[in-house]
Amino acid sequence: MCAAGILKIEKLSKSFNVDEKELxxxxxxxxxxxxGEFVSMVGTSGCGKTTxxxxxxxxxxxxxxxxxxxxxxxxxxxxxxxxxxxxxxxLPWLTVEQNIGFGLHDRKKADRKAIVQQHINLVGLKGFxxxxxxxxxxxxxxxxxxxxxxxxxxxxxxxxxPLGALDALTRMYMQAELEKIWKEEKIAMIxxxxxxxxxxxxxxxxxxxSPRPGRIKRVIPVPLARxxxxxxxxxxxxxxxxxxxxxxxxxxxxxxxx
Amino acid sequence: MAQGDKLKGLKGAxxxxxxxxxxxxxxxxxxxxxxxxxxxxxxxxTAIRLYASGELVFNVKxxxxxxxxxxxxxxxxxxxxxxGMGFFRIIEKTVGPFFHAFRQVPLLGWVPLIVLxxxxxxxxxxxxxxxxxxxxxxxxxxxxxxxxxxxxxEVARVFEFSNRRxxxxxxxxxxxxxxxxxxxxxLSKSWMMVVGAEIFIAANGGIGDxxxxxxxxxxxxxxxxxxxxxxxxxxxxxxxxxxxEEYSLGWRKTFEKG
Ligand SMILES: Nc1ncnc2c1ncn2[C@@H]1O[C@H](COP(=O)(O)OP(=O)(O)OP(=O)(O)O)[C@@H](O)[C@H]1O
Ligand SMILES: [Mg+2]
Numbered sequence: 199m200c201a202a203g204i205l206k207i208e209k210l211s212k213s214f215n216v217d218e219k220e221l222x223x224x225x226x227x228x229x230x231x232x233x234g235e236f237v238s239m240v241g242t243s244g245c246g247k248t249t250x251x252x253x254x255x256x257x258x259x260x261x262x263x264x265x266x267x268x269x270x271x272x273x274x275x276x277x278x279x280x281x282x283x284x285x286x287x288x289l290p291w292l293t294v295e296q297n298i299g300f301g302l303h304d305r306k307k308a309d310r311k312a313i314v315q316q317h318i319n320l321v322g323l324k325g326f327x328x329x330x331x332x333x334x335x336x337x338x339x340x341x342x343x344x345x346x347x348x349x350x351x352x353x354x355x356x357x358x359x360p361l362g363a364l365d366a367l368t369r370m371y372m373q374a375e376l377e378k379i380w381k382e383e384k385i386a387m388i389x390x391x392x393x394x395x396x397x398x399x400x401x402x403x404x405x406x407x408s409p410r411p412g413r414i415k416r417v418i419p420v421p422l423a424r425x426x427x428x429x430x431x432x433x434x435x436x437x438x439x440x441x442x443x444x445x446x447x448x449x450x451x452x453x454x455x456x
Numbered sequence: 457m458a459q460g461d462k463l464k465g466l467k468g469a470x471x472x473x474x475x476x477x478x479x480x481x482x483x484x485x486x487x488x489x490x491x492x493x494x495x496x497x498x499x500x501x502t503a504i505r506l507y508a509s510g511e512l513v514f515n516v517k518x519x520x521x522x523x524x525x526x527x528x529x530x531x532x533x534x535x536x537x538x539x540g541m542g543f544f545r546i547i548e549k550t551v552g553p554f555f556h557a558f559r560q561v562p563l564l565g566w567v568p569l570i571v572l573x574x575x576x577x578x579x580x581x582x583x584x585x586x587x588x589x590x591x592x593x594x595x596x597x598x599x600x601x602x603x604x605x606x607x608x609x610e611v612a613r614v615f616e617f618s619n620r621r622x623x624x625x626x627x628x629x630x631x632x633x634x635x636x637x638x639x640x641x642x643l644s645k646s647w648m649m650v651v652g653a654e655i656f657i658a659a660n661g662g663i664g665d666x667x668x669x670x671x672x673x674x675x676x677x678x679x680x681x682x683x684x685x686x687x688x689x690x691x692x693x694x695x696x697x698x699x700x701e702e703y704s705l706g707w708r709k710t711f712e713k714g
Contacts, residue, residue, distance in 0.1 A: 257610055277616045287611050291629045291707040300625070301615035330707040350615070 203278065203353035203386060205231040205254065209263035211411075212249055222411040223249050227263070229405065229414065233353065234384040238397035239405045240440070246412025247390040248284060251356040254388065255281045267354075277301070280352035282360045284390075286343040288331040294318070295327040298345045317345040320375065322368075336363035341372065348379060357389040361396065373399055377424065394440050398433060399426050406443050416443055494677040499684075502677040511666070516685065518661035519650050522578065526585025527646040531639060534590035538597025538638075542631075548598075555594065563588050563649060567656050581653040588649040589642035596638025600631030633705055640697040647690045 210227040213220045223246045231237055239247050252258045253265060256275040265272045267279075280301075288297045299314040318324055321341035331339055340363050347355060360376075361369050377400055380387055391397050397404045401420055408415040418440060422432055476496060482488070483495040494502075506512040537555070541548040566587060574580040604627050612622045628635075654664025663682045670678035 255614055257613065275614045275616060279614075281614050283607070283611070285607065287607050289608055289611070289626070289629075291632075291705075300611070303615070303617070303621060303625075332707070 203233050204268055205229075205354060205386070206266040206269075207254075207264070208266070210250075210253070210265060211262040212246070212253060212258070212260075224253075224261075225411040225413050227412075227414055229417075231354070231386050231388060233386055234380075235403070236380055236387045236401045237389070237403050237405060238401040239388070239390045239407055240392065240394060240397055241407030241412070241415075242409050245407045245409035247407060248358055249412070251281065251358055251388065251390060254354070255279045255356050257281075277350055278353045280347040280350060280355045282340075282344050282347045282355070282357045284358040284362070286331075286336075286339040288334075288339055288342055288346075290331050293328050293330055294323055294334070294342050297331070297342055298349060300346055301350050313349050317349055320348075320379070321345045321372075337365065337368055340364065344372075344376075348383075348385075351383055352385060354386045354388065357387060359390050359392065362392070369393075369396070374425070376400065381424075394437055395428060398422075398436050398440070399428060404436075404440060406440060491674045491676055494680060499677045499680045502675075503681045506678070506681060512681070512685075515661050515663050515666045516689070518659075518665075519654065519663045520689075522581050522585060522653065522662065523643075523646045523650045526582045526649070527589045527643055529582065530586030530589025530646070531593045531642050533586065534593030534638070534642065535597050535635070537590065538594035539601060541594070542598045542601030559591055564652060564656065571657055576657050580657045581650070581659065584653045584657070585646045585649045588645045592641035592645060593635070593638040596634045596641070597631065600634030600638075601627060603634070604630040633701075633708065636697065636701045636705070640694065640701070643693050643697055644690060647686075647693055651686060 207227055207229040210224060211222065212224040213222045215221070227250065229237075239250070241247055249258065253261055254272075256272050256279065259274075288294075289300065292300065295314055295318065298317055299310050302310045302313060305313070315327075318327060321344055323338060323342060323345070326334065326338065331342075334342065340360060344357075344360050347357075361372050364372060373396055376387075379385070380400075387400075389397075389400065394404075398420055404418045404420060405414055406416045406418065407413065418436065420436055422430070422436075426433060479493075480496050483493050487493070503512070537551065541552055541555075563584065566584060570580050570583050570587075574583045608626050608630060609622065612626050617625065650662065651664035651667075653659070654662040655668045659665040663685055667679045667682035670676075670682070
């Protein structure tokens with residue numbers, strides 16, 4: 199709804215200081231995301247996926263290389279880049295309704311109420327408007343967090359394992375909903391997931407990362423028509439291709455450790 | 457449920473009833489002379505007489521006036537001090553050490569200084585109470601602000617909150633449980649201090665003054681009336697803040713609620 203938002207990441211490296219030592223977490227990351235694109239990132243735990251998302255939304259500064267939005271270097275967070283955190287981060291003192299409306303602080307009250315209600319219905323939390331987060335299951339909390347990030351209609355939305363805590367059925371339902379929102383709102387989405395099928399089902403491209411330090415190993419395009427059929431030959435083919443990358447990784451890992 | 461609550465109320469009455477029985481027994485067995493251990497019925501009679509003459513109401517009003525003034529001033533200063541130390545390291549570094557050093561001085565140790573500076577009128581007593589009230593509020597406000605989760609602040613940052621909104625929507629609600637605990641401790645400390653203030657700094661009226669005066673004249677019954685009154689009013693003040701806590705912290709998953 200705001201700027202077009204062409205995201206360009208060039209030669210990005212990021213290190214943390216751990217016990218006086220420099221720990222390189224990301225190295226030589228190059229990635230472009232065009233407006234309205236859906237990109238997924240898969241990779242083993244600790245390979246820097248969350249770190250990359252945090253850099254994209256502007257929560258971490260201090261990096262080498264460039265993160266450019268419409269040609270301008272990022273400086274800090276902005277309302278047109280949203281984030282769904284890996285831990286849901288609902289504010290415990292606000293009800294579900296208030297949490298979802300949390301980012302809508304500059305809207306008129308009536309608008310706000312309507313937008314919030316629409317999103318409550320969207321993520322299937324009807325009837326839980328007045329519940330405090332401690333009463334929600336992990337999956338419900340995650341759905342509320344997704345709704346909270348969506349209400350502002352950001353141009354770019356970073357999603358950190360947004361469906362990780364959901365059961366298989368709800369997960370498939372939410373994948374379809376996410377695809378619908380993505381299509382309707384033309385939000386560019388960058389999603390981290392551990393579920394390869396989910397990545398293929400939703401993405402235009404799947405980015406495979408390798409660890410220590412985190413790098414982009416391969417980018418696999420998914421040129422399939424939507425909505426996608428998980429059992430189709432092409433779908434399974436792509437899945438095998440991605441799995442192969444992981445197996446190679448695993449073999450290498452064991453070769454090292456033996 | 458209702459029966460359980462009733463039972464709980466009865467359990468709370470067991471110890472007071474037992475103590476009154478022992479008191480009644482000791483007084484009627486005449487172990488001690490009457491002026492040291494007056495009979496319960498005589499104390500009740502004295503209470504009624506003091507109430508009818510308006511003396512009791514006057515003294516309670518005087519004490520409450522001092523407590524409320526001292527508590528309001530002390531809590532206000534404590535809050536500002538605690539918030540200042542919580543937000544600004546420079547204030548913590550400069551004011552903190554003094555604060556912790558003075559905190560070691562027992563409140564009664566301040567009496568000579570306060571009498572010299574503020575006199576033996578109302579000001580001296582109110583200053584002493586304010587001093588007692590300021591410590592717990594400052595400490596707990598500081599702790600509350602420092603324990604606000606960085607994760608929640610990041611959520612607000614992603615939505616581009618101004619500092620003022622961040623304070624109102626994240627930091628204060630998150631620190632509220634600790635701030636309220638500080639206020640509760642401060643109020644009960646103020647209530648304890650008022651009696652001391654009225655005894656150690658010559659007073660015109662007040663429950664402490666009434667008791668001290670009666671002691672001089674060996675009116676143990678009046679002392680007992682004051683003693684019981686102090687306990688009851690202190691209990692009610694504490695219940696009042698507990699009620700406020702329960703009302704405003706309904707979002708917490710507490711031990712009692714299970
Ligand atoms: N603030 C930090 N300070 C120091 N080290 C950090 C910090 N944040 C992340 N790291 C380190 O960076 C590496 C990558 O972390 P990151 O959270 O990005 O991994 P991830 O790919 O998201 O993993 P997961 O799939 O388990 O969520 C880890 O080794 C982690 O210990
Ligand atoms: Mg992560």
